[in-house]
Amino acid sequence: MNKQQTIEESIAKIPHGAVIMVGGFGSPGTPFSLINELIRQGQKNLTLIKNDANEKAIGISKLIENGQVDKLITTHIGLNKGVVEMMNSGQMQVMFFPQGILAEKIRIAGAGSFGFLSDIGIDSEITDPSQLIEWQGKTLKIESALNADFALIHAQKADLYGNLIYRASAMNFNPLMAMAANHVIAETPNIVPVGDLVPESIHTPSAFVASVVALQSLTKEYEVMERRFEY
């Protein structure tokens, strides 16, 4: 049940064309090290699912800039002009969902269900009439579950079995994606012995995690971003 792997062998499992969920909302919770290894290994034609596109030159923005991404499923990329331009010029396909709908599509996939009935935006331009049904007297929209082949996860702590704990706003999409992807790779700067984590405080039970990568050190990408203090 020891799931520790090197970063090289864990990312080598990912083939060209894979659909990959990437945790993180902005920088917190983004698995920068796993992403950098994916850039090093160079898998192409990827579909990424992430809340946002990170900011220029870090995280999945680097993957996109490097031409490895065919399609991005996301909620908002306003903090990344470069990716907006790539979308507008047709270099990369972008599909947007409302943020909570994206979260719930992933959650419902993680629950082993196939879709859910929503009343969000049903009279707006994001809804196609073919998605609408009448159910118990209401007009509702069917939102399909969103699965993935892989998830790249950043956890604050992990044990060797793959139990995960997240910190502060680095939680965000990570526990949802860790349930919804078929093969989950989690990086963490803090590997602890089996039995050290309080069972009730574990956010992702080990059963959902395929591989745990111990980070020896954190790159500058994990630090406070100085440019965010240039008000």
Add this chain to the structure above:
Amino acid sequence: MNKQQTIEESIAKIPHGAVIMVGGFGSPGTPFSLINELIRQGQKNLTLIKNDANEKAIGISKLIENGQVDKLITTHIGLNKGVVEMMNSGQMQVMFFPQGILAEKIRIAGAGSFGFLSDIGIDSEITDPSQLIEWQGKTLKIESALNADFALIHAQKADLYGNLIYRASAMNFNPLMAMAANHVIAETPNIVPVGDLVPESIHTPSAFVASVVALQSLTKEYEVMERRFEY
């Protein structure tokens, strides 16, 4: 934001005929004190939603034996022969769902959605053909969300804002019900000052909780049941 109330005033909010979710799987997580106050106040014609019917003479079994319950929505009542007899004799209506479907119906209500698409038991006698739809090439069953007027919750710890933490297998349905009911009443033997709980370890955020009841002591119902050691 101080939500502490006496047990009397918190339960007095419940009218006759209310639909009430009750946490607990077996004894752990069952809010015995809130239930006992509901028995004392005597609200009638209740609909209860709980995983099981507890065992004879404790928890919701007492409420049922006392004639306050018209309908029970549950998954399994095999440990309570008295309630099975009341069901068989028509004294009380019982509606069964598969356990994970009941949990997910409550979860989906708590997420503010209206139903979900499932493949569980679609070719079994629990499925009515009117619930089936074709969606993206699959035959699936629409499971409706299950809301309630009230939820009675047992938490291991709570702060005055209503942030809740559960312990061991007393978690079960409690955090789900705490999101799905319109008015949530939580009992706890451990009220802690605001700021004492670790934000990432909180299972139910305060926004979902209307009232917190501090238990001065725990009745015998919360203790280890001696009869379970009579093998």
Add this chain to the structure above:
Amino acid sequence: MSIDRLVRRAAQEIKSGQIINLGIGLPTMLIEYLPNDMEVLIHSENGVLGAWKKAPRELAEPQLIDAGGNYITMRAGGSIFDSAVSFALIRRSKLDISIMGAFEVDEKGNLANWKIPGRFSPGIGGAMELAQKTKKVIVLCTHNDKSGQSKILKQCTLPLTAKHCVSRIITDKAVMDITDEGLLLKEMAQDITLQELIACTEANLIIPDTIGRF
């Protein structure tokens, strides 16, 4: 009117005991105007309840930002949860107030703040669910855009975020309420006349006998 005075006015909307969501930009700025002992819980879509003022550089925690990317502090009594729970809280209408920006807002309370076709479409973010499900939606924006066009319209022209969702509009020129009768002027900025306000507002304003000043 100064941004300072506008945000200060908007901050008055917030009462002790409430749960609030603040959009990126002007709305987020108003946290800095709230008294430190005020009991409010500020929700941020990225999974924070109890978000508080911006963290100074030396205390910034790399793992703790708000939905706009600012490094923040947290209040005692706050909680952290995943993005599904965060939007469960929104869709279950646990937010008392959302204060949001706008490209356009109209007399019926329709709101457009996520897309300008052909020019600006960075995504929907949390706007649609916040607008549709919050008990009280307040728009906080400049009264006119950079070219002087009124953002306060008879009828929105851009793709809507949500219909009939806005209760109150606060701009650098006026405070207005959406009512069944139409757009009711409540307050005017100190540095504007009623004629000037009407001139720079495309929507019809209902003018009451007494108008507050801010």
Add this chain to the structure above:
Amino acid sequence: MSIDRLVRRAAQEIKSGQIINLGIGLPTMLIEYLPNDMEVLIHSENGVLGAWKKAPRELAEPQLIDAGGNYITMRAGGSIFDSAVSFALIRRSKLDISIMGAFEVDEKGNLANWKIPGRFSPGIGGAMELAQKTKKVIVLCTHNDKSGQSKILKQCTLPLTAKHCVSRIITDKAVMDITDEGLLLKEMAQDITLQELIACTEANLIIPDTIGRF
């Protein structure tokens, strides 16, 4: 055959590294037969991964039971979660093996273990999702009911828990595998002859050249 020998045989199905769910009754008993140093994670529907042997009376924790109501202990590396996550784990097929009881099981791997119309209907519990979604479902039951009727049938007659879900059947008389060709006899109890087994089994058995004993 003694219950002890039957449960001991069933315990041999479990290998190091697996995630297992054990039904109420006989299946749950087999935990007691697993070596203490075996790395397995036992799942209990009420939100426990890492359930372990029964707690002795003096160490019983009132808040920690398994789905059958037994006070249990937990293994290091275990986790606690809510009932929705518990069944997410089941429906996402994270269980390697479920060992369940049966009223009836047939040659096609159909399973009936939740309802006897008019006589027994205490509810579905977690059986339907476990049977439908676990990678490998093993039935552990007595070969015949109290009146001597075979539980191992050509075709189930009771309402099904799930169709075509069972891989292996372990009873006090035999171990049988559901195969594309039919029900293949693998092992027989030490205290029974082949003729006796065939006589007390309603289903057709495929008899191989070599049959193990247990």
